[in-house]
Amino acid sequence: MSVQSTPIVKDLVLVGGGHSHVEVIRRFAMRPLPGVRLTVVARDVHTTYSGMLPGLVAGHYSFDDTHIDLGPLVHRAGGRLYHDNAIAIDPEAKTVSCLNRPPISYDLLSLDIGSSQDTSVQGAAEFAIQVKPVSNFTLRWAEAEKRILASTTPQRVGFVGGGAGSIELLFAIRHRLLKLTAYANRKDIKLSFQLITASDRLLPGYNKRVQKKFEQLLRSAGVELNLCERVVKVQEGLVVSESGKSIDLDHLFWVTEASAPAWLNETGLKLNANGFILVRDTLQSVSHPNIFASGDIAAVVEYPRPKSGVFAVRQGPPLKENLCRSITGQPLRSFKPQRQSLSLISIGDRYAIGSRGPFTLGGRWVWRWKDWIDRRFMKKYRELPEMLSAATTETPIYSADITQHDLQTDPMRCGGCGSKIGDNVLRAALGTLKQRSYNDVIIGLDEPDDAAVIKSKPGTVLVQTVDSFRAFIDDPYVFGQISANHCLSDIFAMGATPQTALAIVTLPLASPKVMRNDLVQLMSGAIEVFDAVDTAVVGGHTNEGQELALGFAVNGYIDYELLKRKGGAQAGDRLILTKPLGTGVLFAGAMRGRAQSRWIEAALHAMRQSNAPAAQCIREHASNALTDVTGFGLFGHLLEMLRSTNNTATVALDRVALFDGARSLADEGILSSLQSTNLEIEGSIDASSIEQDNSIYSLCFDPQTSGGLLAAVPEPNAEACVSKLRELGYAQTADIGSVNHSSNTPSEMIIMLS
Ligand SMILES: Cc1cc2nc3c(=O)[nH]c(=O)nc-3n(C[C@H](O)[C@H](O)[C@H](O)COP(=O)(O)OP(=O)(O)OC[C@H]3O[C@@H](n4cnc5c(N)ncnc54)[C@H](O)[C@@H]3O)c2cc1C
Known part of the structure; x- marks a missing residue:
């Protein structure tokens, strides 16, 4: 951030x-x-x-x-x-x-x-592979490549378009397929290539020599050229041109003019x-x-x-x-x-024409x-x-529409009223937010008063939790979603149903309009998550600060008898972890510009995944203990789980799932700033069986934001529980070890590694 x-x-x-x-x-x-x-x-x-x-x-x-x-x-x-x-x-x-x-x-x-390519031709969008967007193209090309290599019949590959993009792609695909079939010893796969273009020559706009050269190169590569053929219809395995010519094809690439x-x-x-x-x-x-x-x-x-x-x-x-x-x-x-401009067109085999x-x-x-x-x-x-x-850089000269009020340059700007942000900003933002209505809420955000008033649930006990943290990403909407998920997790881990939430927001100083927009993005993300689990956001407090931060106090309810404590693990239980580890390391890496965006995207996806269905599934498999893995890391939370039981645990490090990129960042020595505090429990861990620089071991201390659940499930139910969790979308759920009788191990060692 x-x-x-x-x-x-x-x-x-x-x-x-x-x-x-x-x-x-x-x-x-x-x-x-x-x-x-x-x-x-x-x-x-x-x-x-x-x-x-x-x-x-x-x-x-x-x-x-x-x-x-x-x-x-x-x-x-x-x-x-x-x-x-x-x-x-x-x-x-x-x-x-x-x-x-x-x-x-x-x-x-x-x-x-x-x-993108113009796919207005009938059937083109459905049956042809377009080169743009490239992310779709690479997936579809990988599928086509697989099908071609697995085929037992001749494979006819066609390209619609006579420009540089189409020709370069044809040469690249041809080169790749010839190489792969040779490697796989599949010379029996007969490949043929067609190029189809409405124009009477290739590469319109290029000089005649280049056009001629490419015509020769394509013909000598065995590519059949179909000039002056405007494709008017595409069907499965077939293209039809305006002249009535039809060409049978098994794979069709669409590289026509831009649209x-x-x-x-x-x-x-x-x-x-x-x-x-x-x-x-x-x-x-x-x-x-x-x-x-x-x-x-x-x-x-x-x-x-x-x-x-x-x-x-x-x-x-x-x-x-x-x-x-x-x-x-x-x-x-x-x-x-x-x-x-200089045009350099490569023709597959590290040869190019300029x-x-x-x-x-x-x-x-x-x-x-x-x-x-x-x-x-x-x-x-x-x-x-x-x-x-x-x-x-030079002092900015803003255009005339920026006022002193926008710049908020008042040197006497105080921190009075807890640096509360202006009522106008708050009102404008709250007026924009969309939240479902809730019957339990007597006084909430829609008609704010000094405090919210909620109907209590007779026969249940109140479960309360609070959490707040600084933004670790620059997208307030996604940060709002993650913060809400994170703060709800404690309620789910207790087996309770969330009912209401109060927000604690810190907004960086900006013009009132910017602050209002940030607040709307932030709270919209959060409200979306709370609405999905029938939880009303009933109020909160917003103040000014250096960095964006968000937290929630969440209230829930449960029948007292159904309450799930973290301390009930029984010897023989299997330990189940529902999400990979590594968010702390990944965002430490992102701050240093060392984390790849696709790693971050995968982690953000998991952090936005609610723990509610997982908690329900774990309960249905008669878990003895359940907790959520957050700031203390896997080992810190496992230790909390075991401490009140006098049991120990064995964790198989190679079964602990990690986010992509977490291990390589940890290997580089990039760790979360909380890591050293989390390592203070190392005395309770018997790590004698592993090598000293094992990065999975180090990631078991990594603090997690909106991490997964850790459950102790009776051994006979564990396998079914893991498969059900995977079915529910927690794809990297793993059985990471077991709970043991403490008498088997030295007393001060609580977690053994295998
Ligand atoms: C096979 C092939 C080879 C080519 N080779 C060359 C070459 O060698 N040299 C050359 O000069 N040109 C080449 N071109 C042409 C070149 O691809 C384009 O001219 C160039 O990519 C245009 O750049 P751009 O910045 O306009 O858009 P792009 O590079 O296409 O970038 C647009 C970006 O916008 C994003 N985007 C799109 N829609 C949205 C949206 N709604 N919201 C948010 N984000 C969005 C996309 O994710 C994309 O990353 C080739 C084209 C093809 C098909």
Whole structure:
């Protein structure tokens, strides 16, 4: 979580992590603009570098070679990364709507969302594999590859599109398949390739020599060329062209011209005839001055250019400059793109052909040159230069709409009333929040009073818990969801049903509008989680502080006889753990820019998974003890479980599930700051059977946020309980060991390892 010393007064929202935006973010990392908050909304947290995509398909590069990880990049820029898909823009309200969260407010918006293929041809969307979005493409290509290698009949592979993308992909896929069939000794698999294009020549827009060269190369590779064939229908195993020709195919790749998403039509933004956003040479929308666009999705009125990653990359620096100029009220600068660009097309086997205007060259050295250029480009986003701190950049000159009130620069700003935030901010945020109504709540958030009033449940006992922590991620909505889940877990672990919750919020100082927006995102995420388990948020307290923090006091109820304590484990019970370990290490790694976004995404997914169904399932399998694994780590909570029983436990370290990336970060020596405190119980653990630097052992002390449940279940029920939990979606649930009679072991050792 980034801490800004200057109050946030402007929200700059970047939608899409495309080729221009990665450069904008990198430049913000080097030179931030104080008071401006960067929020990046990205459907994919790893941006594919288009120049290396064919090399990834051909097998020359790995995923990490070819993808820019937005997580560390945005973190370095002090921004927030929202992993979500934008689906609408309301320029009047200045909001972006996404699939999975409340609308996001912006002062300035920039779109670099790329393009996809035009699949308006009947059957294309259903039966063909589109190359964009690349994340879908890679999954579908992996399936196709598997089917081809398992086949016993000839395999016909077709490509619709005659541009550079289609040809490069064809060569890459052909290269990969020939190599794999040779490795697998499956030369019996007969492969054939077809290229189908509406145009009368390949590579429209390229010089004649390049066009001819590629025609020869394709023909000599045995590829059947179908020129002047406009595909009008696609069926399973078949494409039909306008001329009436039909071609049988087992696998079809769709790499036609770029198209824009239909949702842009509803935004009110001025678009060209093909649906792309019309922008000036300043990259500013012709219709909406506070919206910018770049890359494939933009159509520059003054300088039309082909859709290409090269142009998107080049627009990055002027886009950053004009976004900053727009915020600070300075005149924008025009950007004239070059007319021609160097095109380097690889043909599968580390051989490439380059052209620029009338010039053409080819060879293995051209591929090596392209490889050098591409790797140098990627390095820029991996090895980030040091940030020029906001303090060393020039004092911002904000545009005229920023008031002294927005800047909140009052030197006498006191911490009176517990630094409570303004009533106007609170009222506006609460008015926006949507929560179900609850019969038990007599006075709650909808009609706030000095305190909430709740009906009690006769015949039950009240179960109460409180927890609060600082934000460890920059997305307030997801943080709200995780915090709510975390705070509910204690109630579920006791076997109780939650009824109400009170929030404790700390918001960093910002303009009232920014604070209101943050509060709405934060509480919307939390309320969604509480609503899912029929729990009313009935009130809370919000104050100003340096860092975003959130906690809840949760009340629940239960019949006293049904109460589950953590201390009932019986000798012979099996120990069941429902979620992997490693959240502490992963977020310590993220703070240092060392954790990959896909590791973080997997952990966030598990942290948002409620423990309620797991607790219910464990109870149904007659558990003797149950607790949730949080700040003390697995061993700390296991020790708590055992202490009141005089029993010991044996844990099989190799059965303990870990989040991806946790082990490699721990091996690097990256550990949570709570680790050393958690290690203080080491005297109770007999680790004589394992090697000293065993990182799984060290991760058993890792503090967990919204961790899983740890249960002691009678041995005869354990296997069924584990399979049921996995069925319920706790895929990495494991039986990690057993509870033993203490008389078998030295008295001070409570946990043995195997
Ligand atoms: C096989 C192939 C090879 C190519 N090779 C080259 C090449 O060598 N050189 C070259 O210059 N060009 C190449 N291109 C063209 C190139 O891919 C595009 O021109 C380039 O990717 C455009 O960059 P962009 O920044 O506009 O968008 P993209 O790179 O497509 O990035 C857009 C990003 O926005 C995100 N996004 C999309 N929609 C949303 C949404 N609604 N909300 C949030 N996020 C969203 C996506 O996750 C994506 O990461 C190739 C194309 C293909 C198909």
